[in-house]
Amino acid sequence: MVRMYGVTKVYPGDVVALDDVYLTVEKGDFVFIVGQSGAGKSTLLSLIYRGTVPTRGQVFVDGRNIVRLRRREVPLLRRKIGAIYQDFKLLPDRTVYDNVAFALEVIEAPPKDISRKVSQALEMVGLSGKATCLPDQLSGGEQQRVAIARAVVNDPLILVADEPTGNLDPETSNGIMALLSDVNCRGTTVIMATHNQAIVDRMRRRVVEIEAGRIVRDERQGTYCHEA
Amino acid sequence: MRLRTIATLTSQAVRNLKRPTCMTTTVVVMACMLALSLFTLVAVNLTVIGRQLQAGVELRVFLLPDAGPDAVASLERSIRAIPGVSRISYVPKDEALRRLEAQLGDENGLFIEDMPYNPLPDSFDVSVRRADEAESIARRIQELEGVEDIVYGREMVRNLVGALRVMWAATGAIAVVVLVGASMVVANTIKLSVLAHNREIETMRLVGASDAFILFPFVVEGLLIGVIGAAVASLMVFAAYSLLIRWIGSAAPFLKLVADPAWLASAALSLVGFGAVVGLSGTIISVRRHLRVDVQDV
Numbered sequence: 097m098v099r100m101y102g103v104t105k106v107y108p109g110d111v112v113a114l115d116d117v118y119l120t121v122e123k124g125d126f127v128f129i130v131g132q133s134g135a136g137k138s139t140l141l142s143l144i145y146r147g148t149v150p151t152r153g154q155v156f157v158d159g160r161n162i163v164r165l166r167r168r169e170v171p172l173l174r175r176k177i178g179a180i181y182q183d184f185k186l187l188p189d190r191t192v193y194d195n196v197a198f199a200l201e202v203i204e205a206p207p208k209d210i211s212r213k214v215s216q217a218l219e220m221v222g223l224s225g226k227a228t229c230l231p232d233q234l235s236g237g238e239q240q241r242v243a244i245a246r247a248v249v250n251d252p253l254i255l256v257a258d259e260p261t262g263n264l265d266p267e268t269s270n271g272i273m274a275l276l277s278d279v280n281c282r283g284t285t286v287i288m289a290t291h292n293q294a295i296v297d298r299m300r301r302r303v304v305e306i307e308a309g310r311i312v313r314d315e316r317q318g319t320y321c322h323e324a
Numbered sequence: 325m326r327l328r329t330i331a332t333l334t335s336q337a338v339r340n341l342k343r344p345t346c347m348t349t350t351v352v353v354m355a356c357m358l359a360l361s362l363f364t365l366v367a368v369n370l371t372v373i374g375r376q377l378q379a380g381v382e383l384r385v386f387l388l389p390d391a392g393p394d395a396v397a398s399l400e401r402s403i404r405a406i407p408g409v410s411r412i413s414y415v416p417k418d419e420a421l422r423r424l425e426a427q428l429g430d431e432n433g434l435f436i437e438d439m440p441y442n443p444l445p446d447s448f449d450v451s452v453r454r455a456d457e458a459e460s461i462a463r464r465i466q467e468l469e470g471v472e473d474i475v476y477g478r479e480m481v482r483n484l485v486g487a488l489r490v491m492w493a494a495t496g497a498i499a500v501v502v503l504v505g506a507s508m509v510v511a512n513t514i515k516l517s518v519l520a521h522n523r524e525i526e527t528m529r530l531v532g533a534s535d536a537f538i539l540f541p542f543v544v545e546g547l548l549i550g551v552i553g554a555a556v557a558s559l560m561v562f563a564a565y566s567l568l569i570r571w572i573g574s575a576a577p578f579l580k581l582v583a584d585p586a587w588l589a590s591a592a593l594s595l596v597g598f599g600a601v602v603g604l605s606g607t608i609i610s611v612r613r614h615l616r617v618d619v620q621d622v
Contacts, residue, residue, distance in 0.1 A: 145530070168535065175532035185527055202533035204329050246531070 097123045097254060097285045098144055103153035105139050105309075113139040115309040117153070121287060123253075126280045128296050129289040130320055131306035137289035140306065141256045144287065145177045146170050158253055175203055178247030178255045178284070182262035184239045186231040186246075192218065193227040196245045203250070217245040221275060237268030241275065248279055255279055257288040261295065269295060293320035325536060333537070337544035340517055346549060349513040353553025353602060356502040360495075361561040361595050367495040368591075369581050374455075374488045376580070381455045383462055383476040385448040391470045396446065399470045403450055408461050411451040420444040445472060456485040503602060506550075510606025511613075514546050518610065543607050550603020551596055558592040 098121040105114040114136045121127055129137045142148045143155050146162050155162050162173055186195050196217055200210045218224045221241040231239050240260055247255055257276065261269035273295050280286045290296060296303060296319060303318030304311055313322055340346060385403070387396065396414065404412050415423075421442050428435070450465070452458050459482075462474045518525070528538050569583045582588075 171529075171532040171534045173532075174530060179530050185523070185530070187524055187527060198527065199531040201329075201332075202528050202531055202537055204326055204537075207328075250531070 097121050097125070097158060098287070099156040100140075100143070101154045101156075103143065103150045103155060105136070105143070105148065106151045112309050114143075114150070114306075117306075117309070117311055119304065119311060119314075121285060123285055124280070124283055126277070126286045126299075126301040127288070128299075128301055128303045128318075128320075129287065129306060130291070130296060130303055133291075135306040136309040137306055138258055141258050141287065141289055144254065144256055145174055145179055171203075175250060176253045178250065178252035180240065180243045180247050180255070180257045180260045182259040184231070184236075184243045186239055186242055188231050191228050191230060192223060192234070192242050195231065195242055196249050199246045199249050205250075213249050214245075217249040220248070220278070221245045235268070236264050237271060240264060240268075240272055244272070244275055244279070248284065252284060254285045254287065257286065257290075259289055259291065261290065261292050266294065273299065296320040325540070329537070330540070333540045334544050337541040337548060340541065340545050341548055341552075343517070343520075345513050345516050346545070349509050350549050350553045350556075352509050353506045353550055353599060354557045356506040356602075357554045357557035357595060357599055358561060360498055360502045360598070361557060361591075363495045363498045364591070364595075365561065365565060365582075367491045370491050371488060372580070372582055374484055381452055381458050381476065381480075383450040383452065383458065383465065383474055385450055385465055385471055386473045386475070387446045387448070388470050388472045389445055391446065395470045399468055400448065402468050403448060403465055406461055406464050408452050408454065408457040409450055410453045411449075413449045415447045415449055417442050417444045417446050420447060499598075503598075503605065506553075506602045507605040507609060510546050510549055510603055511609040512606075513549065514542050514607050514610035515613070517542060517545060539611060542611060543604070546603040546607030546610075547600055548603070550599040550601070550606070552599075554596045554599020554602070557599075558595040562588055562592055 098119070100117050100119040103114055103117040103119075104112070106112050117136075117140065119140075129140060131137050139148065143150060144157060146165060149163055153163075157173060158176060160173070165173060187198065190198065193214055196214045197210050200213060205213075215224070218227055221244055223238060223241055223245065226234065226238065231242065234242065240263075243260075255276070260276070261272055264272060269292060276286055276288065277299070300317045300319070303313065303315050303320070305313035305322070341350070387399070391399070400412060400414060403409060421444050424444065450461070452461050458476060462476060465471055466474055525538055565588070569581050572579050572581055
């Protein structure tokens with residue numbers, strides 16, 4: 097589903113975010129990307145939805161080399177990828193329903209489909225009863241669930257999550273992870289950057305550790321820290 | 325893009341227009357268009373009046389006393405062949421004397437009766453199509469054989485042509501200033517609009533909205549600012565101009581202002597078109613600077 101070959105990313109000022117990274121993520125995988133702040137986790141995720149392009153190397157998503165995408169093809173790639181963030185990135189002046197529907201409206205989905213898919217997505221995240229609320233009227237966990245509903249409403253092939261539990265308490269984080277597992281069970285590949293050791297250790301999924309821009313560990317059913 | 329989407333995005337752009345910055349910009353665009361349309365009207369009317377005056381520019385070509393009928397006929401053919409000459413008529417010296425008598429009136433006419441012979445020469449009255457060509461035509465006629473002298477309102481022609489040139493140059497300069505100045509104001513407003521919708525734009529990009537989808541509301545917003553500003557300005561100017569035409573018609577009927585309804589309608593439409601260009605230019609400037617970010621910025 098995602099393949100990276102010799103990917104290096106250098107930001108202006110010679111800041112090396114990623115250095116000669118090789119990574120393969122198969123369809124249906126659930127991968128944790130772990131590492132210290134500034135290790136290159138967010139850059140790696142950003143390469144997948146072409147939020148940035150590598151300085152060197154190639155990135156393939158769903159069999160397509162996305163480094164060579166033309167500008168007008170980038171939105172088509174992003175429609176295959178759902179993304180969630182630590183700060184939720186919800187539109188504060190729109191209701192829960194409208195926030196989720198927004199992802200379908202911008203790709204000009206038929207109104208009939210929008211209504212059906214948004215209802216399904218809100219039901220999946222357990223927020224059917226709060227469809228008319230504004231984001232400010234929700235807790236952090238609920239807001240992140242809205243973000244998940246928006247990310248999955250378009251049935252993406254890949255879900256990219258950048259520290260989705262970063263602002264949430266442990267119990268709420270567990271609820272969010274249960275949702276992401278559910279999304280993964282439905283066939284969506286999930287790639288999640290996190291600092292949350294408890295979650296990684298409990299779920300025992302694939303763990304890729306990055307240190308100073310290089311992959312230093314890639315374990316099936318791994319833990320947050322390397323087990324000797 | 326689907327019609328439903330276009331309607332949704334257009335209504336979003338219309339909602340944006342209600343923001344105070346948009347209102348202010350529309351008023352600024354309107355003021356610029358007022359200035360431009362006033363200058364255009366003055367320039368057009370001066371040109372029309374100038375053309376009427378130009379049509380009246382006439383050269384009086386005096387012939388040498390010994391020119392015979394053949395020479396006169398040949399000279400007439402030569403003058404008629406000069407480009408820019410619209411009309412030529414031969415004035416024999418007897419006719420010239422009669423005209424002089426008529427000009428001097430009954431009292432001074434006695435003086436002419438006392439003259440032993442007619443001192444006036446034969447002449448041609450030559451009309452030219454454009455006043456600014458009068459000087460060069462006069463030079464060419466002067467070179468012809470049999471011509472003694474040429475008289476015409478040289479200074480008047482020069483002043484008239486100069487004034488019209490200055491007027492049109494000023495109108496052109498104002499058009500450029502309006503285009504650049506108003507476009508910059510519109511650009512600034514669209515920039516504020518882009519910043520106000522920054523979060524929305526970021527989300528749009530992440531969920532796969534096309535560039536056209538993201539840009540459309542801003543393009544419509546800029547276009548509407550330009551068109552509304554120009555339309556209001558043209559309504560005001562042409563309402564005032566209609567009153568002026570009516571007033572001039574009774575107060576100074578010898579002044580013929582441009583009043584052709586078809587011309588006025590096309591001028592109003594041109595002004596609205598110019599407003600659209602101003603609005604679009606501003607949007608393009610702003611969008612290029614603030615919205616067309618590269619992939620690294622997403």
